[in-house]
Amino acid sequence: MAFLELNNVSKSFGGQRVLSDINLSIEEGEFVAIVGYSGQGKTTLINLIAGLIKPDKGEVSLEGKVVTGPGPDRGLVFQNYSLLPWLTVQENIALAVDQVFPGWTAEQRLAHIDKYVAMVKLSHAKDRLPKQLSGGMRQRVSVARTLAINPRILLLDEPLGALDALTRGTLQDEIANIWQTERKTVVLITNSVDEALLLADRIIPLTIGPGATLGESIPVTLARPRDRKGVNHDPEFKRLRALVTNQLLAFNANRKVSLSRKLIRPDLLPEDLEAPRVNRPPRRPGEEKNEVVVTS
Amino acid sequence: MKSFKIDWLILPLIGVACVLLTWTVSSATWAKDLPSPLKTWEASKPYIMEPFTKRGEMDQGILRFSWYSLVLVAQGYAIALIIGTPIGFFLGLSTTFTKTFDPIIQVLRPVSPLAWLPLGLVLFLGTGKDAGTYGALFTIAICSMWPTVLNTAVGVRAVPQDYLNVGKVLKLSRWKTLTKILIPATLPYMFTGFRLSLGIAWLVIVAAEMLTGRPGVGGFLWQEYNALIYEHIILSIITIGVIGFILDRLMSLVEARFKAIS
Numbered sequence: 419m420a421f422l423e424l425n426n427v428s429k430s431f432g433g434q435r436v437l438s439d440i441n442l443s444i445e446e447g448e449f450v451a452i453v454g455y456s457g458q459g460k461t462t463l464i465n466l467i468a469g470l471i472k473p474d475k476g477e478v479s480l481e482g483k484v485v486t487g488p489g490p491d492r493g494l495v496f497q498n499y500s501l502l503p504w505l506t507v508q509e510n511i512a513l514a515v516d517q518v519f520p521g522w523t524a525e526q527r528l529a530h531i532d533k534y535v536a537m538v539k540l541s542h543a544k545d546r547l548p549k550q551l552s553g554g555m556r557q558r559v560s561v562a563r564t565l566a567i568n569p570r571i572l573l574l575d576e577p578l579g580a581l582d583a584l585t586r587g588t589l590q591d592e593i594a595n596i597w598q599t600e601r602k603t604v605v606l607i608t609n610s611v612d613e614a615l616l617l618a619d620r621i622i623p624l625t626i627g628p629g630a631t632l633g634e635s636i637p638v639t640l641a642r643p644r645d646r647k648g649v650n651h652d653p654e655f656k657r658l659r660a661l662v663t664n665q666l667l668a669f670n671a672n673r674k675v676s677l678s679r680k681l682i683r684p685d686l687l688p689e690d691l692e693a694p695r696v697n698r699p700p701r702r703p704g705e706e707k708n709e710v711v712v713t714s
Numbered sequence: 715m716k717s718f719k720i721d722w723l724i725l726p727l728i729g730v731a732c733v734l735l736t737w738t739v740s741s742a743t744w745a746k747d748l749p750s751p752l753k754t755w756e757a758s759k760p761y762i763m764e765p766f767t768k769r770g771e772m773d774q775g776i777l778r779f780s781w782y783s784l785v786l787v788a789q790g791y792a793i794a795l796i797i798g799t800p801i802g803f804f805l806g807l808s809t810t811f812t813k814t815f816d817p818i819i820q821v822l823r824p825v826s827p828l829a830w831l832p833l834g835l836v837l838f839l840g841t842g843k844d845a846g847t848y849g850a851l852f853t854i855a856i857c858s859m860w861p862t863v864l865n866t867a868v869g870v871r872a873v874p875q876d877y878l879n880v881g882k883v884l885k886l887s888r889w890k891t892l893t894k895i896l897i898p899a900t901l902p903y904m905f906t907g908f909r910l911s912l913g914i915a916w917l918v919i920v921a922a923e924m925l926t927g928r929p930g931v932g933g934f935l936w937q938e939y940n941a942l943i944y945e946h947i948i949l950s951i952i953t954i955g956v957i958g959f960i961l962d963r964l965m966s967l968v969e970a971r972f973k974a975i976s
Contacts, residue, residue, distance in 0.1 A: 488882040500876035504898045
């Protein structure tokens with residue numbers, strides 16, 4: 419029995435199959451990245467693991483126990499940070515820490531919070547409100563809040579998706595460092611192949627929906643720590659990037675894109691050149707035609 | 715600096731001057747019974763210059779009357795908030811509750827204070843208490859409650875799912891979710907409701923005092939109409955307007971504070 423296991427998990431929303439027959443097993447201490455296109459159910463998948471939504475079919479289990487709802491053993495870092503805007507950095511983390519470690523003394527909790535604020539390098543900003551922080555800093559707070567509750571597994575839902583490229587790089591390095599020291603089991607959801615290659619032990623592509631499922635996993639055997647500049651020239655890195663990218667592109671190639679548009683047929687009545695030139699809003703029936711273009 | 719003065723001082727003063735001019739011309743021409751601004755000032759002077767004197771039950775300084783009205787408004791308004799906010803939360807949280815009570819709220823909401831007051835008087839007539847006061851309180855509370863109820867409900871529905879997910883992942887208890895997430899997230903909406911409610915409460919007090927004959931700005935207005943001292947009607951109108959304006963500004967300041975946080 420693996421640490422985290424998903425058995426034939428399926429989920430539909432409003433009759434539309436989003437995920438079908440997801441099978442996944444992750445060992446303790448592993449860093450797994452799930453890579454896929456936007457809007458194909460990546461967030462749904464992580465919400466299933468987090469227990470925020472229930473699968474229609476199949477089950478999710480962590481350490482042999484079936485997941486029935488959300489809980490602090492699965493620390494979820496939200497895509498849009500989800501910090502409470504009326505609480506400072508310190509208070510946002512304190513809300514989580516106070517809830518998860520009610521038995522601790524006030525000093526213990528404060529020291530614990532300080533430790534994680536320092537880990538994400540925000541000690542100078544711990545009394546600021548989220549709106550006074552940049553996007554990257556907000557996501558750091560969110561990571562600190564999640565790490566501070568000491569979850570068994572860390573779920574990162576496109577944590578860097580909303581950040582600019584430079585901040586993204588810095589935070590990727592920080593996540594890599596934190597993972598080196600904490601050795602948590604991590605599931606990272608991302609749409610960036612490079613990000614996945616830099617961080618993960620294993621990459622699993624998510625196919626195209628409706629009814630997306632997981633592709634074959636690709637082990638990443640690059641040595642750690644991975645240097646983002648040096649890695650670009652590493653033949654293994656290049657090979658893996660080509661492999662993952664080609665897989666993802668292959669999913670997309672099977673997808674037909676259809677485009678509906680409304681055509682206005684030309685007006686073939688003899689035109690009165692003396693009449694004032696105006697756009698004729700009321701069109702005769704038959705002048706409009708709906709057309710669907712399908713690319714192959 | 716110069717444009718600041720024009721915007722905030724000179725232009726409003728021009729507006730006031732226009733109204734005063736229309737008023738003077740009207741009182742001199744087609745509305746002979748309307749006292750001119752000058753006559754109004756002379757007749758109102760004792761009430762303004764000695765705003766807190768009490769010469770008789772219905773003959774008191776204008777601020778003293780205003781104080782009576784404000785005290786009654788504060789009480790009715792407090793009742794409205796205490797009842798209205800929880801109802802708003804229930805409406806926002808439970809669709810069943812909404813389906814059950816929303817229609818009746820929508821029917822009661824547009825009913826005028828003048829229609830509620832007789833019912834208020836009837837309700838408290840039998841209890842042997844001061845039916846006038848309690849009836850007025852009832853009317854203020856029931857009329858001014860709706861903006862608070864509806865804004866709170868909208869605010870609760872507008873709480874981002876992400877905030878609630880944070881609570882779910884942490885397994886916050888219902889009480890903690892309410893106090894740590896729902897209430898803070900809803901506060902800006904609640905205060906918009908509170909401000910609108912206060913405006914209505916102040917509208918209602920005048921009607922309530924007119925009908926019950928309680929001492930207060932509205933009561934004074936009605937009494938002076940019956941006593942044919944029309945100058946004092948205008949004095950009362952201006953007082954009611956100025957106080958309503960000040961109350962609204964004060965609430966806006968509080969509201970802006972809460973808006974700034976989230």
